[in-house]
């Protein structure tokens with residue numbers, strides 16, 4: 181079976197002439213179904229750039245991104261958003277929940293964009309329960325705490341049974357105790373659902389053991405199984 185993600189010689193250059201920045205430099209790696217992967221590196225190293233290419237939010241300058249064996253660089257602008265909605269779930273630092281909608285309505289949104297079906301609401305209720313938000317199910321998104329907001333974002337990221345969940349600094353706005361709870365929740369959902377996660381973080385210490393750590397330095401990537409292996413690089 182194909183890897184869920186294959187990144188081949190991915191390069192991203194922003195700007196031109198004196199403003200030219202090579203944010204990603206010939207990155208290649210692959211990720212298998214169910215793996216929990218961290219992307220780490222200092223500010224400006226290219227983490228979000230890499231995640232945005234994998235998330236099909238931006239196009240690479242060079243190289244390819246295969247998701248479920250499909251060459252996404254061949255998808256036209258018309259197909260790319262429906263492919264993204266079906267295959268990818270997103271969790272951001274600030275969750276981007278719509279404040280006037282309830283938790284349940286927010287979690288359902290990606291399903292409605294893709295066309296609803298009878299099981300959508302049942303699935304959403306189950307996911308909300310699984311992330312520990314049952315009491316807040318019908319509360320408006322602007323009436324819940326930061327940690328609860330990220331729980332809702334995790335449920336929303338999972339609602340379409342995506343091939344990959346992509347998270348960019350999902351604990352960036354949270355205190356350390358809440359961060360650890362959100363990390364544990366993502367890891368337990370990953371295990372329970374055999375769900376692939378790729379998480380950008382400044383704080384790998386919260387994550388403990390993961391399947392793969394990709395470190396970026398000046399747009400170049402280094403791969404390891406555990407943080408200790410990367411000390412030689414840092």
Ligand SMILES: Nc1ncnc2c1ncn2[C@@H]1O[C@H](COP(=O)(O)OP(=O)(O)OP(=O)(O)O)[C@@H](O)[C@H]1O
Nearest residue numbers: 194195201203221222223224225226227228229230
């Ligand atoms: N839209 C853009 N236009 C021009 N340059 C950009 C753009 N986005 C990012 N860059 C540059 O590309 C490089 C990598 O940026 P990126 O946002 O990927 O870093 P990052 O590792 O996510 O940093 P942080 O930890 O601060 O979020 C930086 O030098 C940045 O200034």
Ligand SMILES: [Mg+2]
Nearest residue numbers: 227228229348
């Ligand atoms: Mg970033």
